[in-house]
Amino acid sequence: MVVALACSDAAETGAAADSRSSLATAPGAQEPVRETYEVVRQFPHDSAAFTQGLVFHEGYLIEGTGRRGQSSLRRVEIETGRVVAQADVDPRLFGEGITIHEGRAYQLTWTSGVGLVYDLDTFTAVQQFRQVTEGWGLTSDGEHLIQSDGSRNLYFLDPATMQPTRTVEVHDASGFIDQINELEYIDGEIYANVWHSWEILRISPRDGRVIGRIDMSGLLDTDELPDPESVLNGIAYDPDTGRIFVTGKLWPSLFEVRFVRR
Numbered sequence: 001m002v003v004a005l006a007c008s009d010a011a012e013t014g015a016a017a018d019s020r021s022s023l024a025t026a027p028g029a030q031e032p033v034r035e036t037y038e039v040v041r042q043f044p045h046d047s048a049a050f051t052q053g054l055v056f057h058e059g060y061l062i063e064g065t066g067r068r069g070q071s072s073l074r075r076v077e078i079e080t081g082r083v084v085a086q087a088d089v090d091p092r093l094f095g096e097g098i099t100i101h102e103g104r105a106y107q108l109t110w111t112s113g114v115g116l117v118y119d120l121d122t123f124t125a126v127q128q129f130r131q132v133t134e135g136w137g138l139t140s141d142g143e144h145l146i147q148s149d150g151s152r153n154l155y156f157l158d159p160a161t162m163q164p165t166r167t168v169e170v171h172d173a174s175g176f177i178d179q180i181n182e183l184e185y186i187d188g189e190i191y192a193n194v195w196h197s198w199e200i201l202r203i204s205p206r207d208g209r210v211i212g213r214i215d216m217s218g219l220l221d222t223d224e225l226p227d228p229e230s231v232l233n234g235i236a237y238d239p240d241t242g243r244i245f246v247t248g249k250l251w252p253s254l255f256e257v258r259f260v261r262r
C-alpha cells in the first residue's frame with residue numbers, strides 16, 4: 001500500500017503550552033508516588049541519534065530516530081551501542097515513536113499523517129498506515145497500540161485499523177499534563193516521557209491518572225550537549241529480566257536504571 005505524503009515543514013512547536021491547566025474535579029485525587037532512580041549500568045549510545053522511540057526486542061534495542069533526512073529504524077547492540085541493522089526513513093518524513101506489536105515494528109511520523117510498519121526479519125518497511133493525529137510516542141499493551149501526540153491524550157488504537165477505540169487524558173490531582181512523549185508499557189502501566197522534562201510519569205491505562213512521578217534529573221549533564229533538544233526521551237523494558245533502559249535525544253550514553261521510592 002502506498003500512501004501519498006503530505007509533509008509539513010513547520011517547526012517542531014509542540015502542543016499548546018497549557019501543561020498544567022486547571023482540573024477542578026480531578027477524578028481520583030490520590031497523590032502520585034514519588035520515585036527516583038539508580039543507575040545499574042551505562043552503555044554507549046550514538047550521539048547522532050535523535051531518539052524518538054526505544055523498545056527491547058530479542059536481546060537488542062530497536063530505536064527510532066527523528067529529524068527529516070536523518071530518521072531511521074535501527075537494531076542496536078546494547079553493550080556497544082553498535083547499529084547492526086538500519087532502515088532509513090523517506091527524507092520527507094520526521095520519524096517519531098516506535099513499538100513492536102505481534103512481531104512487527106510500527107513507527108510514527110510527526111506531522112505527515114503517515115505511519116510505517118516494518119518486517120523485523122528483513123528490516124524493511126512493508127506497509128504504511130494513516131495516523132489520526134500527530135505522532136509522538138507509541139507503545140503496545142499486547143492488544144492495542146497506545147499513541148501520544150504531544151497533548152494530554154493517550155489514544156488506544158485497534159491494530160487492525162489503526163483507529164482509536166478510546167482515549168484517556170493524563171492527569172493528576174492538580175490538573176492535566178500534556179506534551180506526553182515517548183511511551184513504554186510496563187507491568188500494566190504506561191510509562192511516559194514528558195517533552196523537555198526530567199520526569200518519567202507512570203500512568204494508569206484505565207483512566208489516565210498519574211500513579212507515579214519519577215525524577216530522572218542528574219542522569220546526564222546535558223549542559224555539555226550543544227543542542228537544546230537533547231532531552232530525556234526513550235524508555236525500553238525487557239519483561240524477561242525486568243531491565244529498564246533509558247536514553248535521550250543525541251545522548252552519548254544509554255542507561256540501565258532501577259526506579260526506587262524516594
Ligand SMILES: [Ca+2]
Nearest residue numbers: 054183184235
Ligand atoms: Ca518505548
